[in-house]
Amino acid sequence: SAMSKEQRVLQYVQQNASRGDPDSVLAAVDKFGWETEWAMNLGDVKGAILDRFVKETAPQTMLELGTYMGYSAIRIARLLPETAKFMTVEFDQENAAVAREMIEFAGLQNRIIQITSDTADVIPQLKTKYDVETLDMVFIDHWKDVYVRDIKLLETNKLLRKGTVVVADNIIKPGAPEYAEYVRTCGKYDSTFHESRFEYSNDDIDGLEKSVFRG
């Protein structure tokens, strides 16, 4: 059967990037996104903002909700020390399969714990099954209508501590209005919006919300 878009991106990476070189993998995905086919990766413009947050936070324990093709997982993992524990969760089996190959091509499979499951099932298991005490940083980029459900699950499962940094993609496009409202008004976070450009677009606006848990 014909390849999916995600498989086409993976093939382009395998044929144009250097194995074991994460920056060349990111560059290839971004070139494909700008020049050939749009895809819902975080992208280079918003990616640079996330890079800054990861470098500033230097997390030892990190969680990503929404792996998709593995682009942001590679973006994050390439900045973490070998000692860090980084889990990424994807519900869609086909996306997870592409992500696994993309992450292996980048040579980061030893730095990323890839979980293929529903985030609502994984979050309550992080302490027991994944030996997490609390999270230093979280990146949320999965289904926009479950952002609020999942940050509340992180709270009730005692996975956040004073200073935990929670970053969320797509606050403007496609939008996560209930999430933005929640983190900005519930009183539990110091939240800031970082305006940027939508992935692989010169015109459309989007942005990341960065919310620091007050503990």
Ligand SMILES: Cn1cnc(CNC(=O)c2cc(-c3ccc(F)cc3)cc(O)c2O)c1
């Ligand atoms: C299948 N799947 C695996 N992960 C997910 C969750 N991510 C999204 O849904 C998502 C969607 C868009 C987007 C799509 C169409 C459009 F017209 C405008 C925006 C952009 C993003 O950056 C996203 O993260 C879905």
Ligand SMILES: [Mg+2]
């Ligand atoms: Mg996104």
